[in-house]
Amino acid sequence: MKAESGGRTESQNLLAIYGKMLEIRYFEERVGALWRRGMLPGSVHLYVGEEAVAVGVCINLRQDDYVTSTHRGHGHLLAKGGNMSKLMAELYGKKDGYCRGKGGSMHAAAFDIRMIGANPIVGAGIPIAAGLGLSIKMRKTDQVCACFFGDGASNQGTFHEGINFAAIWKLPVVFVCENNLYGVSVPVSKSTPVVDIASRAVGYGIPGKVVDGMDVLAISDTAAEAVERARKGLGPTLLECKTYRYEGHSRGDPAFGVYRTRDEVEAWKKRDPIEKLRQHLVSSGYITLEQDQEIRDSIASAVEEAVRFAEESPYPPLEDALRDV
């Protein structure tokens, strides 16, 4: 289902995309605030600014399609259709979290929707995605796997090994590189000798495409082609989305002032994918300003409900530490 297919489908699709991006934005902003208040153990990597990528890709997926993710995985889980309350409880380390509190932010996984987990080993999900693709091919279904990873992962051996496997065996995988221009503090220009990571697709004989990562409809359209190609058994695609994280890498890393300038961050925020779609929805008459406010209020209260759910959930019983080894 393409975003620009027209008529009623289009408006429903656009609203779904808009709502999902807002859900991730509000969820992540709340997570950031909770973390700063010391409410969340460990570390969090926020997806704020990059919402268009997860949503633009996942809007093309079915529930039985797979997603592999990164250390910055909340957005992927929610875009795939995950439950905010169970994710929030996981971030708290609570019993009602997706992984019963044993994974946390960096391992949050929702197998019921085949989101097989955030993965903080940079690039580790890439060969796993190829393996999920192999299972699909061997089981002879028309599922696909969307494999998210960052610019940093594209310099790992797993990037080469995983994409090589998917290419030689024509596996139904869409490799989605979220190029947010920095590996922690290191600019991609210092770590990567090519401007477009998608150009590396040539080395595997597969299509490589660069997309504006702040334009959710462009991502959705390009991902739709890649997903269709994969479903038809024609093999993988490497999709690079040029995007930006509004916040620091994680924890106390500042959004700007150390390795990024305030001007740079502000310039990217002016291209905000959610705001851009909102203007389009309002100016094209899909929704009124009042309806927009209703949507926002409803998502904000769902996020609060997720926080309440997480706070009320108990910690797992101590014997859980020794279970499921």
Next chain:
Amino acid sequence: MHRDERVFILGEDVVFAYTFAVTKGLKDEFGEERILDTPISENGIIGVSVGAAIGGMKPVAEIQFEDLLLLAMDQVVNQAAKMRYMSGGQTHVPLVIRTPGGFWGSFGPHHSQNIESFFMHTPGLKVAVPSTAYDAKGLLKTAIRGDDPVLFLEHKRLYQMQGEVPEEDYTIPFGSADVKREGDDVTIVATQLMVHRSLEAARELASRKIEVEVVDPRTLAPLDKKTLLASVEKTGRLVIVEEGCRTAGIGAEIAAIVAEEGIGYLDAPIKRVGVPDVPIPFSPPLENYVIPDAKRIVSAVESIVR
């Protein structure tokens, strides 16, 4: 593979099987769809296997030499072994990784290691270390029929050893040690090739009126502590023979278990026979010097019997 169509094999050169011929001929029987030659890409092979296992298949991955598993440590240790746990039991990884380890004869430092202890130290992995053809068949069936990742360590030198193997289907449960020889004076615990060298030492010692009991754990994880401790209770003496480096090796762990749970049984200090903390050298006399042989095992036993 006849029994379960989800089972498939992947690895480097598994169709032609030049190196050790373990999978030779399987392509003719099961076809190219189930016997997959891969690129030389160890971390990729295991990563792909982890994904395929999560996706509902039962991969049996071959890593051409145990040493090369080190290229895949992330996928083995961080991914396969932890997936069930960190997902809170949402998934599991039915994956068998077969690999030949140990020394062969002047294969040098990168093709001769026994690194079984690395994996005994990894929660979430099962580690099988068969020493006979009979055990290999029964343990491999258990491994493939299970739901969790198993590292199935084979020994290059044992590929040539013949043994009785029944035609019929049988399995050997994990965590079930086998007493390969009974004796009342000293317990030797050993795995893989070291079982055979210990049996050779036991025959020599028998001629000197020392009766050795040789206990083969068969799996290091889970480890059959009960059989081990029962044997030490009977003999009062323990020698552990390993083909890995002594420091923090399987001998250290087994000795610690006996010290914690069976020190009262002991009439003499525990002895460990292993590779000194060096890589495996190429030159034949040097290699033979570092790999434990029957003579060294005999000396270790005599040192605590006399």
